Structures are given as C-alpha cells and as structure tokens.
Amino acid sequence: MIDYLWMWSELIVRWVHVIAGIAWIGSSFYFIALDLSLKPGKELPEEAHGQAWQVHGGGFYNMVKYLVAPAKMPDELTWFKWEAYGTWVSGIALMSLVYYGAASLYMIDLDILDITEMQAVMISLGGIVIGWAIYDGLCRSPLGRSDLMLALAGFAFLVVLAYGYSQIFSARGAFMQMGVTIGTIMVANVLMIIIPGQSKVVVALKAGETPDPRYGARGKQRSLHNNYLTLPVIFVMIGGHYPMVFATDYAWAILGLVLLIGAVIRHFFNTKHKGLAPPYWTWLVAAILTGFAIMLSQLGAPQVKYDQSAHASPAALHQASVELVIERCASCHASKPVWDGLAFAPKGIHLETERQVIRHANEIFWQVSASHAMPPGQVIWVEDKERAMLAAWRDMVNQGLVGSNRS
Numbered sequence: 001m002i003d004y005l006w007m008w009s010e011l012i013v014r015w016v017h018v019i020a021g022i023a024w025i026g027s028s029f030y031f032i033a034l035d036l037s038l039k040p041g042k043e044l045p046e047e048a049h050g051q052a053w054q055v056h057g058g059g060f061y062n063m064v065k066y067l068v069a070p071a072k073m074p075d076e077l078t079w080f081k082w083e084a085y086g087t088w089v090s091g092i093a094l095m096s097l098v099y100y101g102a103a104s105l106y107m108i109d110l111d112i113l114d115i116t117e118m119q120a121v122m123i124s125l126g127g128i129v130i131g132w133a134i135y136d137g138l139c140r141s142p143l144g145r146s147d148l149m150l151a152l153a154g155f156a157f158l159v160v161l162a163y164g165y166s167q168i169f170s171a172r173g174a175f176m177q178m179g180v181t182i183g184t185i186m187v188a189n190v191l192m193i194i195i196p197g198q199s200k201v202v203v204a205l206k207a208g209e210t211p212d213p214r215y216g217a218r219g220k221q222r223s224l225h226n227n228y229l230t231l232p233v234i235f236v237m238i239g240g241h242y243p244m245v246f247a248t249d250y251a252w253a254i255l256g257l258v259l260l261i262g263a264v265i266r267h268f269f270n271t272k273h274k275g276l277a278p279p280y281w282t283w284l285v286a287a288i289l290t291g292f293a294i295m296l297s298q299l300g301a302p303q304v305k306y307d308q309s310a311h312a313s314p315a316a317l318h319q320a321s322v323e324l325v326i327e328r329c330a331s332c333h334a335s336k337p338v339w340d341g342l343a344f345a346p347k348g349i350h351l352e353t354e355r356q357v358i359r360h361a362n363e364i365f366w367q368v369s370a371s372h373a374m375p376p377g378q379v380i381w382v383e384d385k386e387r388a389m390l391a392a393w394r395d396m397v398n399q400g401l402v403g404s405n406r407s
C-alpha cells in the first residue's frame with residue numbers, strides 16, 4: 001500500500017507540474033505574441049500603446065495595451081502569477097520525491113565526487129539560490145544596460161555552471177540541476193521582479209501619482225529572458241529521460257547548444273509575430289546546432305570498441321553478456337530487489353533471466369553502451385570494455401542470431 005501511495009503521489013505531483021507548466025508557458029507565449037502584434041489605432045485613448053484584433057472560440061477580441069499604466073485604475077485586474085508559482089512548487093516537490101528521495105541513485109556518482117545524500121541535497125538547493133543570485137547580479141550590473149551583452153554573459157554563466165555541476169553530481173543529477181536552476185530563475189523573475197514592479201505601479205496609480213517607467217522596463221527585460229529560456233528548460237525536463245543526452249561526457253555542451261537552438265527558434269516566432277518577414281535562416285541554424293548536439297552525444301558515449309577476438313563464438317558472447325547483465329543489474333532489476341530502498345524493479349525492468357535480458361537488449365544498449373546511464377551513478381562498476389561487448393551482443397540479438405526477442 002505504501003508503495004502505491006508513493007508512486008501515486010509522484011504521478012499526481014508530475015501531473016500538476018505539467019498542467020501548471022502548460023498554463024504558465026501558454027499564457028507567456030500568448031502575451032509575447034500579443035505584445036509583438038500590437039498596432040497603433042486612431043480611436044485609442046491617448047495613454048494606449050497599441051491594439052490587436054483577435055478571433056478565438058467563436059468571438060472577436062479587441063486587446064488594448066497601456067504602456068506603464070492606464071490613466072485610472074480599472075476596478076478589476078487579472079494577475080498572471082499563479083501559473084509560474086504553481087509550476088515551481090510542484091517542480092520542487094517532484095525534484096524532492098524523485099531526486100532528493102533517492103539521491104544516491106539519481107544525484108551522486110562516487111567516481112565524480114564522494115558526497116553523502118544530505119550533502120548532495122544541500123549543494124543542489126544552495127546552488128539553485130546562488131544561481132539566481134548570480135543571474136540577478138548580472139542583470140543589475142552595467143552589463144544589464146545592453147540586452148546583447150547580458151545575453152552573452154548569461155549564456156556563458158549557464159554553460160560554465162553546467163560544466164561545474166558535471167564535476168559534482170552524477171550525469172543525471174547535474175543535468176536536472178541545470179533544469180531546476182534555469183526554471184527557478186524564470187519563476188524568481190516573476191516573483192521578485194515582474195510582479196513587485198507591477199504592484200508598485202498599481203500603488204502609484206491608486207495614489208494618483210505617475211508610476212515610474214523603470215519598473216515596466218525592468219519587468220520587460222526579465223520577461224524577455226523567460227521567453228528565450230522556455231524552450232531549453234522544457235528540453236532539459238524531457239531530456240532527463242533520454243540517456244544519450246544526459247549521460248554523456250558532453251551533456252553540459254549539449255545544454256549550451258540547446259540554449260542557442262531555443263533562442264533562434266524563439267527569434268523566428270518573435271519576428272513572425274511582429275508581422276515582419278519570418279527569418280527562415282533560423283531553422284537552418286537550429287538544424288546545424290542540433291547536428292552538433294547529436295555528434296556530441298555520440299562522442300561523449302563510451303568509446304571503447306568491442307574486441308572481436310574476446311569470444312570464441314557468438315554463443316560465448318551471448319552467454320558472457322547475459323551473465324554480465326544478471327550479475328550487475330539484478331540487484332535492482334528484480335521482482336524483489338536486494339538494493340536498499342527499492343521496493344520493486346525500477347521502471348518494471350526485470351533482468352533476472354536470459355529471456356528477460358534478451359527482451360530488453362535495445363534498452364540495455366541505450367542505458368549501458370550508448371551512455372553511462374546505468375547502473376545509476378555507477379554504483380556498480382561496468383567497464384567500458386564490457387559496455388562495448390553489450391553493444392556487439394545487442395547487434396547480434398537484433399539480427400536474430402541469438403535467442404528470440406519475444407518473451
């Protein structure tokens with residue numbers, strides 16, 4: 001029963017996280033596109049900046065934007081903040097349930113750094129706060145006066161940070177740490193900068209004063225950053241499920257490329273929504289950068305080649321591979337895992353019999369040969385030579401040379 005409660009709470013928190021994230025990103029994409037499409041109109045009030053006509057769900061909308069603020073406070077005002085806060089709260093809850101709750105499997109790799117579970121969690125949480133503080137400091141520094149200089153500094157900071165984390169956490173832990181850090185920066189932009197600035201404008205308006213336009217400008221700059229960080233952060237959240245992305249030596253460089261890919265794709269849509277000629281070149285750049293990312297993920301995988309002479313016959317290779325998998329993997333991947341803290345086989349993957357091992361040949365390839373994802377945090381050592389052997393064995397299985405792929 002406890003197992004079920006645990007799994008269900010993970011599922012429900014994940015559900016909430018995805019829904020809140022959709023609501024946040026959806027409203028943010030909508031407002032960016034709306035903002036860019038505003039056009040001046042003759043009949044608009046003097047303080048109005050522009051307007052847009054839209055059609056959706058069986059009706060027409062006339063959206064008018066007031067830069068800084070309207071002359072008089074409206075009676076009712078809808079704020080957009082709970083989407084962001086909800087995404088963060090559910091995100092941290094998910095991080096705690098999945099990563100912090102099993103830090104020795106998800107965050108720590110003793111070959112990288114010998115830390116305890118408690119230390120890993122503390123470094124992760126402290127790192128999230130420091131990450132925000134440094135980013136915020138960059139924005140407030142003289143660099144912040146130029147959007148381009150700030151973007152370059154922010155990009156360099158994130159890539160260096162990603163590399164730094166790869167020297168502290170396991171591959172998977174380091175990758176997710178970056179996702180959480182970037183996500184937190186985005187939410188903190190809403191909580192600490194955008195909403196407080198807007199509240200001050202509202203207070204000034206209510207007092208009959210002219211609001212300070214600096215608040216609006218600062219909020220807009222942070223909102224622009226959030227816009228460009230959205231696609232990369234989603235990539236990290238999904239990428240955490242793909243071993244060839246996070247469990248390669250160059251995961252930090254792949255993240256750098258993804259930051260650029262996300263930026264050029266946003267640039268395409270931002271320009272298009274402005275009503276200008278869409279910059280189609282951005283797709284070529286995105287494709288080339290993606291090509292580099294694919295190359296890096298392969299270069300960062302175990303590089304040792306299988307030595308053909310290591311086994312006298314395909315049957316010997318098959319036997320050695322099956323034995324290796326059962327020996328190194330079945331402490332966790334069993335109906336009754338002996339690994340402390342595991343109640344059942346992770347992801348329902350059982351690797352206790354020859355037939356089960358054969359059935360999972362391709363997954364074993366991606367987790368063990370094409371990356372260092374399994375065993376997690378290298379808690380059980382597998383040589384690169386052995387990883388190469390499993391790759392050769394998987395080819396053999398796929399060619400139907402051994403066993404049968406059916407269970």
Ligand code: HEC
Pocket residue numbers: 105241325328329330331332333339346347349351360363364367368374375376379380382
């Ligand atoms: C210390 C325990 C442990 C050991 C040892 C271990 N695994 Fe895993 N394995 C896990 C956990 C935990 C997960 C779930 C990861 C996740 O949540 O994405 C997992 C997931 C998997 C998956 C599914 C991945 C997915 O995302 O669907 C495969 C395949 C796998 N392991 C193969 C192996 C192989 C092959 C070995 C031996 C070389 C191995 N594992 C050794 C704990 C272990």
